[in-house]
Amino acid sequence: xxxxSFDSKESLMQKYSNVMSTLxxxxxxxxxxxHEVDVHTMSQHPRLTNRRFDRIVFNFPHGxxxxxxxxxxxxxxxxxxxxxxxxxxxxxxxxxxxxxxxxKTTHPFSKWNIVxxxxxxxxxxxxxxxxxxxxxxxxxxxxxxxxxxxxxxRVGQCSTYKFAKLPLQLNKxxxxxxxxxxxxxxxxxxxxxxxxxxxxxxxxxxSVVDPNCLWGIAN
Ligand SMILES: C[S@@+](CC[C@H](N)C(=O)[O-])C[C@H]1O[C@@H](n2cnc3c(N)ncnc32)[C@H](O)[C@@H]1O
Numbered sequence: 001x002x003x004x005s006f007d008s009k010e011s012l013m014q015k016y017s018n019v020m021s022t023l024x025x026x027x028x029x030x031x032x033x034x035h036e037v038d039v040h041t042m043s044q045h046p047r048l049t050n051r052r053f054d055r056i057v058f059n060f061p062h063g064x065x066x067x068x069x070x071x072x073x074x075x076x077x078x079x080x081x082x083x084x085x086x087x088x089x090x091x092x093x094x095x096x097x098x099x100x101x102x103x104k105t106t107h108p109f110s111k112w113n114i115v116x117x118x119x120x121x122x123x124x125x126x127x128x129x130x131x132x133x134x135x136x137x138x139x140x141x142x143x144x145x146x147x148x149x150x151x152x153x154r155v156g157q158c159s160t161y162k163f164a165k166l167p168l169q170l171n172k173x174x175x176x177x178x179x180x181x182x183x184x185x186x187x188x189x190x191x192x193x194x195x196x197x198x199x200x201x202x203x204x205x206x207s208v209v210d211p212n213c214l215w216g217i218a219n
Pocket of ligand 1: 005006007037038039040058059060061062063064081140141142143144145
């Protein structure tokens with residue numbers, strides 16, 4: 001596992017009173033810790049450029065508190081950050097890997113259009129899971145910038161959006177697909193019946209069982 005921060009180590013120590021114990025705990029568990037990693041360029045980072053990841057996670061991306069959250073310019077700033085993250089993360093994924101973002105789903109945060117931003121760089125939603133902070137004991141989300149950077153914030157309604165390079169995770173050989181189900185799905189511009197051509201020449205037919213479940217059979 002690799003944990004990264006945008007801040008330098010010195011800046012982290014100034015901003016977060018307890019950060020050294022967190023960093024030591026991570027290192028003690030065998031995690032590589034890297035600082036000054038910008039999501040826009042992380043795929044080119046000398047320590048990351050040759051590595052591929054199963055999961056790449058960014059909780060509550062935020063471009064800084066410059067204008068009001070509903071201001072269009074502020075939203076564009078956040079969108080540029082998220083899109084930069086998606087673009088770099090996509091290059092760093094294993095074939096069946098996933099890029100995760102946890103984000104507030106209420107207005108004005110819903111205006112960031114996370115799913116559309118991902119699709120624009122070739123990442124497709126495979127699941128939107130409700131995020132509950134209590135499921136992650138020890139995790140305290142932080143504001144991360146401004147005078148109150150060390151303060152936590154109320155997450156309210158939010159989701160973890162999970163994206164993959166292929167819609168529906170069709171990254172296995174067709175022979176291994178058999179039957180499968182997905183808890184949630186998003187098919188960008190397609191309309192039923194869903195038919196996907198597999199690399200081995202076979203076709204995958206998909207049908208909607210109920211609004212939350214999609215079934216596929218490879219023929
Ligand atoms: C709201 S904080 C969330 C921090 C942490 N992920 C959490 O869950 O508590 C937003 C974070 O985005 C990071 N960030 C902003 N711009 C970035 C960039 N270009 N590359 C990497 N991280 C960035 C900031 O350093 C800040 O830590």
